[in-house]
């Protein structure tokens with residue numbers, strides 16, 4: 001962790017030796033002060049974007065108009081942003097204008113919470129004009145300035161408050177929470193991608209149940225895509241470890257919610273994971289564990305297994321046993337997909353001297369089942385022998401003879 005500050009300190013020193021100010025700022029100072037792991041270090045300075053670019057050999061312009069330049073030092077990226085203020089939030093989600101300032105405290109003033117409005121120099125001396133340290137000591141999330149105004153400027157801050165309460169296990173200060181209740185409706189204006197990004201962090205936090213209570217108490221749930229359709233009892237009943245688990249559990253409790261899934265604009269990968277979890281939970285109640293092991297990835301099996309441990313309504317002893325058995329045999333399966341079968345469609349066409357068609361799938365599925373059950377060795381000649389005994393062709397029609 002200190003390594004990032006030592007590297008970043010090089011940037012602060014360069015800024016200073018060129019007559020500018022420079023500080024670590026925001027989440028990295030909060031996490032450093034709290035003794036938490038620091039993953040990225042942001043820097044704030046009175047140097048203007050062009051000046052930042054001219055001081056460092058490796059820079060990337062990621063939003064000059066907002067004052068942000070990435071400076072690369074020894075392969076590590078640091079966001080270096082000019083002190084700025086933000087004005088005119090006419091749409092509850094982003095400032096109409098940002099303007100640069102040369103006062104550090106003005107920059108800190110625009111930040112969301114007291115704990116996020118601290119700056120630190122290269123000697124680890126912390127500047128804390130809004131008593132962030134005291135709020136951290138008390139475990140409190142409090143806006144910088146009037147909470148109602150701050151949430152009116154950018155409604156996403158309310159979700160950030162909830163996600164910090166999950167990540168840090170902090171309470172939202174009373175006036176801040178009251179303002180969240182009043183301003184919850186503004187969340188409807190926030191881009192769904194930003195909302196989802198915060199929800200992912202919220203659910204990944206240590207104590208997402210704490211955050212869920214904040215969302216319910218303030219009425220925020222009623223203004224979130226998808227969650228606005230979830231009833232309060234169901235919302236508080238689940239114990240997920242990720243946003244995707246939460247969505248799957250809620251759909252399990254009320255399948256009509258499936259129709260609202262698209263409003264979250266999740267990636268195909270995320271939607272796929274939700275679908276797989278739901279399918280496994282259904283299949284595990286009747287499918288053989290070998291088929292479960294074959295059909296589902298290690299990840300889905302282990303996610304579903306842990307979800308069942310913490311969500312009794314999602315679980316049954318048969319499902320739990322089946323999934324545990326599937327996890328147990330997964331690595332010993334003779335094949336993991338049809339691609340692993342020692343014969344392919346082309347070879348089948350040559351073997352039976354037939355043109356391609358649905359029959360290939362019929363045979364592949366039969367082979368798949370026999371190999372998985374251990375009745376047939378995954379070997380080309382064994383497979384041919386098996387086909388001689390079990391596949392009948394009548395006027396171009398394929399029939400599998402089962403014992």
Ligand code: ATP
Nearest residue numbers: 025026027028042110111112113116117154156157
């Ligand atoms: P994380 O650990 O998730 O990165 P963070 O506090 O660093 O948490 P970022 O989104 O990286 O969060 O933002 C960096 C800093 O920018 C914050 O600490 C805060 O000072 C400021 N900030 C971020 N989002 C907002 C916002 N919506 N309104 C005001 N200030 C914000």
Ligand code: MG
Nearest residue numbers: 026027028040
């Ligand atoms: Mg950050």
